[in-house]
Amino acid sequence: MKLDEFGLIRNLTSRVPTTGRHVVVGPTDDAAVLSIEPGEQVLVSTDTMVGGAHFLPETMAPFDIGYKAVAASISDIAAMGGEPRQVLVALGIPSDLEPVFLEALYDGVCDICSYFDCAVVGGDVVRTDGPLFVNTTVLGATSRPPLLRSGAKPGDVVFVTGQIGSSGAGLDFLLHPKLLIDPADGAVLKERHQRPKPQVTAGQILSLEGASSCDDISDGLASELNEIASASGVRLRIETARIPVHVAARNLGRLQGKDPLDYAWYGGEDYQLVGTASPFAFARILARAESMQIQVTQIGRVMQGDGVVAEFPDGTLDVITAKGYNHFPG
Numbered sequence: 001m002k003l004d005e006f007g008l009i010r011n012l013t014s015r016v017p018t019t020g021r022h023v024v025v026g027p028t029d030d031a032a033v034l035s036i037e038p039g040e041q042v043l044v045s046t047d048t049m050v051g052g053a054h055f056l057p058e059t060m061a062p063f064d065i066g067y068k069a070v071a072a073s074i075s076d077i078a079a080m081g082g083e084p085r086q087v088l089v090a091l092g093i094p095s096d097l098e099p100v101f102l103e104a105l106y107d108g109v110c111d112i113c114s115y116f117d118c119a120v121v122g123g124d125v126v127r128t129d130g131p132l133f134v135n136t137t138v139l140g141a142t143s144r145p146p147l148l149r150s151g152a153k154p155g156d157v158v159f160v161t162g163q164i165g166s167s168g169a170g171l172d173f174l175l176h177p178k179l180l181i182d183p184a185d186g187a188v189l190k191e192r193h194q195r196p197k198p199q200v201t202a203g204q205i206l207s208l209e210g211a212s213s214c215d216d217i218s219d220g221l222a223s224e225l226n227e228i229a230s231a232s233g234v235r236l237r238i239e240t241a242r243i244p245v246h247v248a249a250r251n252l253g254r255l256q257g258k259d260p261l262d263y264a265w266y267g268g269e270d271y272q273l274v275g276t277a278s279p280f281a282f283a284r285i286l287a288r289a290e291s292m293q294i295q296v297t298q299i300g301r302v303m304q305g306d307g308v309v310a311e312f313p314d315g316t317l318d319v320i321t322a323k324g325y326n327h328f329p330g
């Protein structure tokens with residue numbers, strides 16, 4: 001690194017929006033000072049991405065790393081039904097990393113922050129002898145009851161937004177570029193892995209129309225469904241034929257002789273939302289989502305009991321365990 005710590009911070013913060021309607025003091029002091037509107041509650045969440053575990057040179061360009069780190073954090077605010085507002089970015093920087101790498105990473109931060117009208121109000125830089133890591137904290141707000149994992153009730157519909165499995169399939173393709181694939185599918189899958197779109201508008205529709213629970217898909221559908229089932233004390237019964245697996249992921253799976261459903265269950269990093277709603281609330285959610293061209297698909301029902309059970313097209317049932325992405329597998 002050529003710049004000293006303070007020069008580096010100045011250089012990076014000059015590349016991103018640092019002010020906003022709720023920012024009183026931005027990244028210039030010991031702490032940021034933020035305001036919220038009367039009747040709002042603050043939402044805050046943090047996530048870390050680290051070289052090797054979350055990205056490799058062949059899977060993510062520097063821009064993608066900055067973009068996706070912030071996207072993953074904003075996705076947690078989306079899952080609560082809130083509005084993301086401010087972001088803090090802490091970097092662990094290997095000493096041989098070129099400044100242009102960090103500038104490109106910050107261009108990715110800028111891209112997604114600008115899209116969601118978020119300000120970067122702080123962060124940290126440290127040197128590390130290990131791989132690059134990026135910790136992102138996002139602050140948001142909501143004036144509605146936040147969407148929790150614990151509200152699913154027997155009789156509710158289980159739903160998912162968008163199409164899933166495409167990020168995991170994209171990773172598979174990026175790690176094995178010689179896999180047979182249609183070039184158009186390859187381009188879509190790469191994009192879905194590198195630049196996921198947090199479902200902020202969908203989350204706000206879900207909270208406005210009274211969804212009973214919600215979670216974002218970071219570790220995989222199997223993992224997130226199990227989180228909702230266990231937090232709510234219910235069983236989720238999923239009809240596998242209804243799961244909206246992205247067509248490019250289906251195609252890649254078929255060409256590899258793999259079950260494309262596995263990309264949806266266990267691939268993770270789709271950053272779509274999965275949740276539950278009473279049949280009445282679900283009808284309202286569907287109507288409002290459709291009017292905004294947002295796909296919401298019923299994939300199952302909430303029952304009494306525990307765990308997640310999949311029903312296959314031939315009528316057979318199987319328990320789906322939470323074996324998605326796990327940093328510390330047992």
Ligand SMILES: Nc1ncnc2c1ncn2[C@@H]1O[C@H](COP(=O)(O)OP(=O)(O)OP(=O)(O)O)[C@@H](O)[C@H]1O
Pocket residue numbers: 046047072076218219
């Ligand atoms: N080191 C920690 N100290 C305190 N709380 C933690 C710690 N790590 C995780 N948590 C909390 O545990 C809960 C579950 O964390 P988890 O990381 O599974 O959520 P997530 O961010 O939605 O998932 P993902 O990390 O896959 O994006 C969150 O409320 C999180 O804040």
Ligand SMILES: Cc1ncc(C[n+]2csc(CCOP(=O)(O)O)c2C)c(N)n1
Pocket residue numbers: 047048052053054055056059072171218219267268269325
């Ligand atoms: C090189 C490479 N190997 C594996 C993966 C897959 N991956 C890493 S973390 C994670 C879950 C979400 O992270 P977290 O739980 O930390 O929020 C997933 C699915 C990847 N992206 N890159």
Ligand SMILES: [Mg+2]
Pocket residue numbers: 046047072073076218
């Ligand atoms: Mg998260």
Ligand SMILES: [Mg+2]
Pocket residue numbers: 046047
């Ligand atoms: Mg987390």
Ligand SMILES: [Mg+2]
Pocket residue numbers: 075076079215216218
């Ligand atoms: Mg989450």
